[in-house]
Amino acid sequence: MNLESLAPPSDPAMPRRLSSVRWRLMLAVPLATAVAVALFAWSAGGFAPVAGGWERAGWMVLLLSAIQLLLIEAMLLRPLRRLAAGCEAMESAPLPLTPEDAAPTPGQAAELDRIGHAMRRVRGSLWQQDQDARELRRELSQQRLLLEQAHTALEANQRELASLARTDALTGLANQRAFDEALRREFKRAQRQRGLLALAVIDLDDFKRFNERYGADVGDAALQRIAALLDERFKRDTDVVARLGGEEFVALLPGFGMAEAQNVLELLRDDLRTLRLPDGEGSLTVSIGLAAASPAHPYLSAQALMQAADEALYIAKHAGRDRLSLAA
């Protein structure tokens, strides 16, 4: 600590000012005393214009002034002079801290040592805590990353599961559940918009015999080929092709009336005739039942439309297969 900073602000002109104050007091005090004595005499009965009265008053003024000046000198000016001298001394010779002064006593040194040790320990422990916190933060961000990855994987799995729940495993087409939803949705839309909606039920002919002749694996591959063909033939965004199970497929064709659907289904039958089945084995035909809803030919419900297509398929089968039958 700098001792100079503790010293009162010094004023080099202080002793000079004090002596000038003393001179002023030596003039002012007798004057003020004379006035006071005069006032006192006047208030006590007026001035006595006799020589003895003036003389006594003069002596009284002198005596009182001397007493006051002595008192002022002793009680005020002298202490002030000492103070000024002290300030001047501090000013001119500030006390520096000598190495001896600065050196702590053995007791203080031991105490300082202990404090130093304690502070080093605290600093060490703070550093360790900081390291631990960094490590924790690193671990936390790794865990968060893993969690995000797991979450993404879970979402992907859920999406896949949801898609599997609506997909036919063998062919990748929509399954019965997805088709039922699509049929309800498209039927309502067609009703609302007074639009067209065609529904074809497509069933392989004598597939049992095909399976028996070429084996289930060839049968599976044939189902996959036909599914791909349907997918290729009905590829508008609004078309829905599904496998309902076994060797039965459906095509839901929004915006198509009976005639347009019939045309495209005949093309499908042509495709089938030229389709090369796995291992070049045999050929397959299909029977198709077609129903179409329109404002001119409305159906009460989606189920009613489906039933009409099923009945048309039944007729096609009983009429000898490999044909397309239209619902009444």
Ligand SMILES: Nc1nc2c(ncn2[C@@H]2O[C@H](COP(=O)(O)OP(=O)(O)OP(=O)(O)O)[C@@H](O)[C@H]2O)c(=O)[nH]1
């Ligand atoms: N390979 C294979 N065969 C299947 C699959 N699902 C059903 N089948 C077979 O398809 C055949 C269907 O036989 P049916 O219902 O008698 O029909 P179909 O022989 O086609 O006779 P129609 O429909 O009257 O022309 C059965 O032999 C089933 O085992 C499948 O996923 N893979």
